[in-house]
Amino acid sequence: MFTEIEYAAACAFILRETGIVLDSSKGYFIEGRLKPIETDAGVNSLGDLIRKAETDRVLKQKVIDAVSTNETYFFRDSKPFDLLRNFLVPQIMEKGNSLSIWSAASSTGQEAYSIAMSLKEILFDLSKFKIKITGSDISAEAVQRANHGVYSRFELTRGLTPLQISRYFTPCGSHGEYKVSDELRYVVQFGQANLLTSPIFNGIYDIVFCRNVAIYFKKEDKRLLFERMSRSLKPGGSLIIGSTESLIDFPDLFSREQFHGIVYYVKK
Ligand SMILES: C[S@@+](CC[C@H](N)C(=O)[O-])C[C@H]1O[C@@H](n2cnc3c(N)ncnc32)[C@H](O)[C@@H]1O
Structure with missing residues (x-):
């Protein structure tokens, strides 16, 4: 003890x-x-x-x-992915053919690959667009797993339909595991970073997912985190946070918006 x-x-x-x-x-x-x-x-x-x-x-x-608590699963809380498919991505793609999305605190990669699957469902041929999905996490082990893109059957069934599994994964190895398809793998890159201290690229993302990580931080660090998320977004870029999280304390950084009842935040 x-x-x-x-x-x-x-x-x-x-x-x-x-x-x-x-x-x-x-x-x-x-x-x-x-x-x-x-x-x-x-x-x-x-x-x-x-x-x-x-x-x-x-x-x-x-x-x-x-x-670090790496709990995550594919299409967690589903609504942010509806928002992505039905509103945010079509709105951005009206203006051009490039899109950059950051899965900040991506854990073992399920969130970033869910974003890639959502894009595939509406854009069909991802190679025709300039798409960059970046996942980052403080845990080296989680980043290594995300990079590997190999999941157990149990992990896949947490959030994916049988059709999605057969469409985007192929069986691999001798332990009943599945590897993510090359088409999804090519549009996603992962790296290790501390959201509070690592250097960030300013103004490069159209959309940032920063879900279920601020809950672990104290108030001052939450402010630092969301200031950094705001700086990383392009003007008018969107931030998606976890279903139990709120930005009520930071009205100067983001405005709260809704699409069919799904809440998201726009950089001020
Ligand atoms: C509960 S998971 C959330 C994963 C995913 N965003 C989701 O909602 O399913 C929280 C992740 O935050 C990461 N994390 C904790 N502190 C961090 C920090 N300072 N910088 C980057 N990642 C951090 C953990 O390693 C963990 O993988």
Whole structure:
């Protein structure tokens, strides 16, 4: 069992490195996630693990990977993808043939590939357009999985219909897994980035999905996050947040809009 001082040091480290706030009720979570790393690293306590992780880049990334919650699934909350297909993309494509979308905090890639599938459903031949979908996440492990584009049958059935599975995935390997089609893979790229500190490209995205990550941040970091999301968008670009999230505290950054009851935010 960790001591209170060790636990506080671990929480401070995680907050500093990721922005993720862990309160006193998360002791079991930290213990479950970090104990195996402590054993592997050959240190005797959580305090020693955190001290070592401060200067050991590989160990630091292992701790970050372990404490990030990567829960996601294809077409999560479905409505943002209806908004994309029925309103946002047709509106952008009226003006040209290029489109750039950022899945910020893309976890293991399901959100970015769901965006690609949505585009395929309305644009048909993606190679005829200049499409760039970028996924990024702080977890190196999650980014590696997203890049690989290989999912278990269980992961596919969380959100995809049998038709979508047969259309966009092919069986691979000997463990009953499926690989995303080349056509979707070619329009999506993934990279590792911390949304609060990594350099961002200003004004390049038409649409940003930033869902189910701000919930882990304190108020000041939420502001920093949404300022950065705003800067990354083109003038008039759209931001889509999670179904339980709100931008009520940041009326200076975005205006709240609706399409058939689906809420999204436009850069001011
Ligand atoms: C719950 S998942 C959400 C995934 C996806 N956006 C969705 O809604 O299904 C949250 C993701 O945020 C990532 N994350 C947490 N803090 C981050 C940070 N500071 N920078 C980038 N990603 C972060 C985690 O690694 C995790 O993959």
